[in-house]
Amino acid sequence: MKRFFIITLTLFLVLSLVTACGSSKQGADSTDKNQSKAEKIVIKVGHGNPESNAIHQGWVKFKELVEEKSNGNMEVKIYPNGQLGGDRELIEALQMGNITMGSPSSAPLASFDKEFFVLDIPFMFKDREAAYKALDGEAGKELLKTLESFNIKGLAFMENGFRNLTNSRNPVKTPEDLDGLKIRTMENEIHLSAWSKLGANPTPMAFGELFTALQQKTVDGQENPFELIYSVKFHEVQKYISKTQHIYSPYVIIINKDFYANLSDENKEIINECVTEATNYQRELAKAKDMESEEAIKEAGVEVIELSDTEKGMFKEKLVPLYDEVKKKSGEKIVELFINATK
Ligand code: TK8
Numbered sequence: 142m143k144r145f146f147i148i149t150l151t152l153f154l155v156l157s158l159v160t161a162c163g164s165s166k167q168g169a170d171s172t173d174k175n176q177s178k179a180e181k182i183v184i185k186v187g188h189g190n191p192e193s194n195a196i197h198q199g200w201v202k203f204k205e206l207v208e209e210k211s212n213g214n215m216e217v218k219i220y221p222n223g224q225l226g227g228d229r230e231l232i233e234a235l236q237m238g239n240i241t242m243g244s245p246s247s248a249p250l251a252s253f254d255k256e257f258f259v260l261d262i263p264f265m266f267k268d269r270e271a272a273y274k275a276l277d278g279e280a281g282k283e284l285l286k287t288l289e290s291f292n293i294k295g296l297a298f299m300e301n302g303f304r305n306l307t308n309s310r311n312p313v314k315t316p317e318d319l320d321g322l323k324i325r326t327m328e329n330e331i332h333l334s335a336w337s338k339l340g341a342n343p344t345p346m347a348f349g350e351l352f353t354a355l356q357q358k359t360v361d362g363q364e365n366p367f368e369l370i371y372s373v374k375f376h377e378v379q380k381y382i383s384k385t386q387h388i389y390s391p392y393v394i395i396i397n398k399d400f401y402a403n404l405s406d407e408n409k410e411i412i413n414e415c416v417t418e419a420t421n422y423q424r425e426l427a428k429a430k431d432m433e434s435e436e437a438i439k440e441a442g443v444e445v446i447e448l449s450d451t452e453k454g455m456f457k458e459k460l461v462p463l464y465d466e467v468k469k470k471s472g473e474k475i476v477e478l479f480i481n482a483t484k
Contacts, residue, residue, distance in 0.1 A: 182215045182408065187225040187240040189348050193372050195430050196244055196392050197221050199299050199423025206415035215408065227347035229328055236292050241400050244392040246301055248329040256287040258471040259479050261331040263460045264453075266389045266483060269428065275482035276391060283478055294398045296413070297420045298391040300427040301366055305386060307379040308362030309355070312446055314383065315455050316340050325351055325363040331467055338459050355379060366390065368427065371434035376443045383446045387456065394420065
């Protein structure tokens, strides 16, 4: 009995050794199947918005298209909601290759690449079409190219939208109503300067901290497009929304430059095509959601304030010196390209 036991034990040990060697050997040789698994290209996307937002839906569209067109050789993993960081951290992570792609707002990107300040010229685009024309044309392409010295490749502009001022203190129709109003801005010097010139008391803050800041009245107000305001429930902690539409805010679709450079021509082509298709899809959705959200916000009881041309003019007038400030930062060339594109 004892002998039988020893033989069984020895057999068991020998067998497990053989299996162990076998499996490690298999790992080293790698069959075809293993190889294609090892070669699967994973694209890690990080962004700061909720899953209900058009920008997230744009990424989902991109994922579906890329995975289909590459026959599953490329896989897109999306990390929404700022779970990997806010815009500034995400841009840094992308530069280092810790994430592959992202869609920060253009304003925080300007702290890295000064030419992006051009998009902070207030009231530059009269409507969406004017924005698309400039951003998709030569001006936008030149601007995206400037990202290359930061190890970033710029691919396209999706849409956040025209920004509106919200606050919990008083209705705002003219700059006078802004006196001392504590406003959160994106992390961007031109935005800070603009709100100071208008008489408010601006403070930069990451988007992820904003809801609590509004709720606890650390700040009185903030500015964002209707869709984002509604989806993150800012309307529940704000009383007034003025349709200032002071700036058109794009999301810049960016990819780590080294990662992109190392892709095969075929895969580069897939990425480019899918970004274009997803951008068209996303813009349509963003536009529809912007209008729906405005209605929903009104229904929720927030006062939506229309501004007449004269009232808007009062904001514009105070912001005239901003042109020179932007030019100094971004350089005249890119400003001229954009101004010409809007003519
Ligand atoms: C989300 C931000 C947001 C922007 C802001 O990460 O910070 O106000 O409008 O959309 O990019």
